[in-house]
Amino acid sequence: MSDASKNNKKWIVAMMLDVPGIDCNTSIGKIVKLRDPNTNENRDYGLMAATIGGNNNNNNQDKQCNKIVEFQSLPADFSSFIVGRHIVKDGNIYVVNRIDPLFFYLSTQSVDDGQQESWQPFDQNLENSKLPREVCEAIPEKQMAHICSTFSNDDVCYLKFNVEKTLKWLQKKQERLFESLIIQDQRNRKAKGIKYASFNNNKTGVTGGSMSANFNLPPQASRLVAVTSSSEDKNSSAAELSNNTKAIKTESIQIMCNYLNQDWSKKFIEYLGCTMEVISTTNPTNKAAGVSNNVVSNAVIQQNIDDDISSKKIAEAKKKTIAETRTMGNKRLAKVSTKGMKSMSSFFGAAVKTKKAKH
Amino acid sequence: MFEAQLVEGKTFKAIIEAIKDLVVDCNLDCSEEEVAIQSMDSAHVSLVAVRLSASAFSNYRCDRPNSLGINTANMSKILKMLGKDDSITFKAEDESPDSLTMLFEGGKSTIADFELKLMDIETEQLGIPDTPYQCTIQMRADEFQRIVRDLQVLGDTCTISCGKEGVRFSVTGAIGNGNILVRSSDEDKDKVTINMEEPVELNFALRYLNFFTKATPLAENVVISMSPDVPVVVEYPIEEFGHVKFYLAPKIEED
Incomplete structure (x- = not known):
């Protein structure tokens, strides 16, 4: 591109x-x-x-x-x-x-349980969030179910923002990110001669191929655990790996917090049972550097x-x-198929552009 | 200076309610003779043309033609505060005004004033010729609304065919099909007048027709005009002072 x-x-x-x-x-x-x-x-x-x-x-x-x-x-x-x-x-x-566009949505929502909104249709919910149209158009309706309670009535799905669901969703994201970082870290370690085993032992450690710096997991990535290659240095390497895994987990939380505002970061860290020190241990600009080649x-x-x-x-x-x-009607109208319908300007006289001059 | 007082403010409110789902932003084109709106929907397959002549207003002054760009949804929000019997007075400066002032007056005791920020809107003004149509149907507006609403349950596309027996509204959908035939009638209560030169049959998107029927409170009768392969006109006359006309392109099946 x-x-x-x-x-x-x-x-x-x-x-x-x-x-x-x-x-x-x-x-x-x-x-x-x-x-x-x-x-x-x-x-x-x-x-x-x-x-x-x-x-x-x-x-x-x-x-x-x-x-x-x-x-x-x-x-x-x-x-x-x-x-x-x-x-x-x-x-x-x-x-x-x-x-994930839901991060933009989250930045408009309060972390306070008591300030949840009433049940609203999807469009109304987004409209009330005051998000730019570009963001609203990027949020599919079913994705909102990750962070909202839902119920359907007359084919209309009503949503209400749910802090508890949101925190669970953030945790899942953090866990996926953690796995991705582990796989990237594995590449570095393999070069140093430390072997890995996957949960399903018939797979080798390196299954992800080349990893991008954007932490997207490759398809069917193996869940990995680190093991040492020889018994004599088992204890020292296990300790080292344990520390490394802990560091990677910290990094994954830090990266997640990079997409959350201060209130949500605090809430998320509390939910994970960590302290705010987690996000202050590393310089934010170098967060990924420690766990990735890039x-x-x-x-x-x-x-x-x-x-x-x-x-x-x-x-x-x-x-x-x-x-x-925009009204709800505008949005509904935008979804109407206009296939086979010609533009009005093809029926009526030449269009004359008028513009109100404003100084 | 533009200043106009509409004694029946609810008429203007009903106009905005009727068009706000079709048109997001539009210009109120004010001239010595009238206040007019012409705007297309975002897909450019339908067009709204509103006209309120100067005689519709009790006081009307427009020193020079001006276009006042409004967001219909924002205008609707302000008009929500209009009382049932309130009058509206519009005021705007001549030279590129930034806002439109609206005074809502109910009786002698209450005056509310609101300022709606105006926008610069580039619009395409289409020249709509005053051509005769091959079929013209006049029927009760609420009956037309009921037909459109009922048929929406069955499908998305409505075939309107005007023939000797009357006007037939037909829909074919996944769950079945339906036809509603409206015959000419001279009964005062349900008067239906059909003027036809040649039979006409056209297909239209029902959802659009449904949005048009939001203008039902404006008029007792609706006038539907059709000719082959041209947009249908659904007109709601506002007494003798003006009208709201909706134009909708027919669906033409591609070979």
């Missing part, structure tokens, strides 16, 4: 791995500024179009759903890259990492990744200074 045309434009070259939910043939549609769920500051994110419930019947039943990706820079000792016929003078490699920083590409798109967005924002509000 690449973007270029102007002289001052920045290239992003992404080598897409098989990441669940992302079509490798999809390119980043546009760059948008969204509030970081952790810091609440504006950051550049990419929007990738993806299809949910993808099937081959062309009856418009597939839902187009955005995927939100963040950009992480990997400092590298290169001075330039060749991209197609262009030479890109940039020493960094950028990793495109998919973000030094992943959360540095964001603040530069003009795509000047055209950014300037266009700014112009649009100026044009419409009022938060756009």
